[in-house]
Amino acid sequence: MSDKTTSSLLYLDGVCVSFDGFKALNSLSFVVEPGELRAIIGPNGAGKTTMMDIITGKTRPDSGEVFFDGGKIDLTKRDEAEIAQLGIGRKFQKPTVFESHTVWDNLELALNKPRGVFSTLFYRMSAQDRERIDNILETVRLSHRKNDLAANLSHGQKQWLEIGMLLAQEPKLLLVDEPVAGMTDAETAETAILLREIAKTRSVVVVEHDMGFIRDLGVKVTCLAEGAVLAEGSIDFVSNDQRVIENYLGR
Numbered sequence: 001m002s003d004k005t006t007s008s009l010l011y012l013d014g015v016c017v018s019f020d021g022f023k024a025l026n027s028l029s030f031v032v033e034p035g036e037l038r039a040i041i042g043p044n045g046a047g048k049t050t051m052m053d054i055i056t057g058k059t060r061p062d063s064g065e066v067f068f069d070g071g072k073i074d075l076t077k078r079d080e081a082e083i084a085q086l087g088i089g090r091k092f093q094k095p096t097v098f099e100s101h102t103v104w105d106n107l108e109l110a111l112n113k114p115r116g117v118f119s120t121l122f123y124r125m126s127a128q129d130r131e132r133i134d135n136i137l138e139t140v141r142l143s144h145r146k147n148d149l150a151a152n153l154s155h156g157q158k159q160w161l162e163i164g165m166l167l168a169q170e171p172k173l174l175l176v177d178e179p180v181a182g183m184t185d186a187e188t189a190e191t192a193i194l195l196r197e198i199a200k201t202r203s204v205v206v207v208e209h210d211m212g213f214i215r216d217l218g219v220k221v222t223c224l225a226e227g228a229v230l231a232e233g234s235i236d237f238v239s240n241d242q243r244v245i246e247n248y249l250g251r
């Protein structure tokens with residue numbers, strides 16, 4: 001066993017990934033603490049998606065360390081399904097809810113339950129499961145839409161529903177890719193509040209280009225560029241960094 005001594009929930013050190021000789025990640029080091037909400041910014045091609053792919057096991061690093069859960073788990077040795085099972089949830093940019101099902105049914109389908117044919121056939125929701133769904137509905141601001149078809153939700157509400165579906169699986173770490181793209185201003189502001197609430201009980205890493213939203217989050221920001229960390233700190237610190245202005249904000 002190659003345990004790592006760290007108290008961090010997520011620990012990346014010196015991670016390199018090349019595609020046809022191009023270094024998408026170039027000695028990336030990145031740490032997330034338990035219960036932390038972290039914002040990631042950076043120009044197109046900076047390596048943000050590739051970093052998520054490394055964490056979730058979709059892409060293998062050429063070199064470097066990737067540990068989860070206080071250094072107990074070497075993620076480079078696990079496949080995508082195992083990593084999801086370990087408690088790392090990922091929300092892609094485009095919402096992927098079951099449009100022809102109700103909001104409630106989407107959440108029920110997402111509950112972390114045995115999925116065999118027999119367990120599905122004979123599965124009856126417990127009062128506890130119902131309460132969990134009610135709590136999630138409240139968190140993602142969809143209690144009043146629970147009996148509506150997901151197809152009839154606004155774009156922003158679909159994003160919230162998908163976040164709710166991930167919460168139903170009780171992840172320890174939630175990776176969220178550009179959640180507010182295409183949202184109204186009101187939905188964007190509400191999403192910042194929602195993610196802050198969610199991060200009270202788990203860690204959340206959110207990638208976004210919307211700087212107003214990043215400011216609303218009010219958390220530590222990491223700016224990536226050319227596959228490595230360019231600057232890290234408060235939004236004011238990062239947005240005043242000359243290299244961040246040159247590589248990203250000033251473009």
Ligand SMILES: Nc1ncnc2c1ncn2[C@@H]1O[C@H](COP(=O)(O)OP(=O)(O)OP(=O)(O)O)[C@@H](O)[C@H]1O
Nearest residue numbers: 019020023024042043044045046047048049050051
């Ligand atoms: N599977 C792949 N094959 C070849 N090149 C890739 C692959 N995945 C990513 N890249 C390249 O690696 C670099 C980093 O891409 P990545 O998608 O991680 O950036 P990003 O920061 O997420 O950008 P964006 O903000 O546009 O989503 C890019 O130049 C991209 O073209």
